[in-house]
Amino acid sequence: MSGKGVLVYGEALVDIVPATEGRRAEAVLGGSGYNTALTLARCGAKVAYNASLSRDTMGKRFRVRMAEEGIDQRFVSDCDAQTPSATVESIDHDGAASYRFRLSGTAFDVAPPEPADLSDFAHLHVTSFGATLGVSGQAALALMRRAREVGLSVSYDLNIRLPVLPPPDQARSAIEERVPFCDLVKLSYDDAVAVDTGSGQDYERWFAGGLPLVLSTSGDHGADLYLASGGMISAFVPASEVVDTIGAGDSFMGAFLASLWQNGGLGPLLRDLPEEISASAMDFACRVAAETCGERGCKPPRLKPKPPYD
Template sequence: MTTADRVPAIAVLGSINMDLVTTTGRVPEPGETVLGTGFVMVPGGKGANQAVAARRAGATVEFLGAVGEDVFAAELRSTLTDSGVGVERLRTVPGPSGVAAIVVDADGENSIIVVGGANAELTALDADDLAAIANADILLCQLEIPISAVAAAAAHAKANRTTVVLNPSPVAELPAELWAHIDVAVVNSGEAERLAPVLGSVPHVVVTRGADGAEYRGPDGGSRSSPSPVVDVVDTTGAGDSFTGALAAAWHRGPRAALAFACAAGALATTRLGAGVAIPTAAAIDAALAGRHRSSAR
């Protein structure tokens, strides 16, 4: 088996939400009411989206998170299992599951309000959580759950030689010791500006730039960029999560190949409404890359 053929094991620690997605011609101004054009409920959350993205991109994935005791919980859990994501570490806690209220305008741009619910209760890890992290090739985290859990997971991963990939979104002030445990940071251009003082200490930094693709900076200071395939954008919700999950799934191939693979995944995710349902498969990503290479060769 070659390095490219190897199937990485990824532990994803993060949020899982029910996304309440409204489409409208334009986002209302404060105090204004506008008519919507559609509404769907789609399972999401940055953690769950990235877990599904990594699984569809070819990795084996175990999800560490929490749902509540409400009407959304069963569907959120089944969304992961239907995608082949392991849920042995998905716990149920009292109260509601997390939700995200999302407004998508006619250009496919979105505004999002996240209510943590059960995600906010994920403050500590137990022995089985730690074992799942130690046994993984990669730990993938975001910041829609308490930072205490992310910090504990990253420290344990580092102690067990598990590569730590952090998507520090939504941006928050993080302890210096957490940054010391991060191997790969995945940020958008706005996050890169806000986090510039600390990103310099991270060995590998990937900056996403939407339709302009992404850039990579390695531990030697060298950088490279990868373009994004041209697609018809319907909804940008979850594109960053598709990118990040695919990047983690392909990281063992090396940064150059992983970056191109992730850019294609992020682009394809914008071609359908909703986050989780729009996440592409490895076959679709490979086809998009093949099409881009054929176009470049003409």
């Protein structure tokens, strides 16, 4: 376990989950950055969050929940713009959701405060369109550069949401601009299809450029961790019940990082990660994601990762 924590950068927004049989419509605190930070905290890791929040009622709810969960808010700022939202328009038979976003003119358009000192952290995680799009994306890119310069390990979750990204060629360009600053890139099967990236050829190019790890998730087919050395570690834990998959990928990523944090796998070691630490993190992340699917919205379980040989 490192005395230094994890800094998470990415959007906070409200997921508007529609009414279902026996349940009313619900506004759930979400957003890929917030969900990942929440999962890290619930899995026992030391975590700080970097984002802009609204001063409105929902923004205050985020503040209260983060205080309850022990998430460091030193790098969270307030603004007068409204809280962004993602309305769930449909949930398919596998529990996957499609969204309609409201970002323009919201707190998403306000760049979060830049941390002046990164010495408290072993790792930076950036995620989703909050790390890729607009002023928030540019601030994320600058933070990734700084983190690498001062020796932090860096991970990037693509978490593609086509309705809010530029055309695929521009989205690919933004992604490729960020990959060289990473030690770990995470993407889902749907991410790879959405912008036609993340193929084996892309992995080889990324590895040749110095990226050590690619983490690929495929929903109920599990996840694969690809190593630049040519190895692969796979894991799968089935969900006993699927209410929806909202935030499942974020909870997977948060749990994966929490396990690495617990077992000293962040910072310089992430660039040469022992297989037993990797495998333990994969199994734990699959378990947490599976349990998250049994809840409405992203409500990850409170689980602590175990040492690799336990």
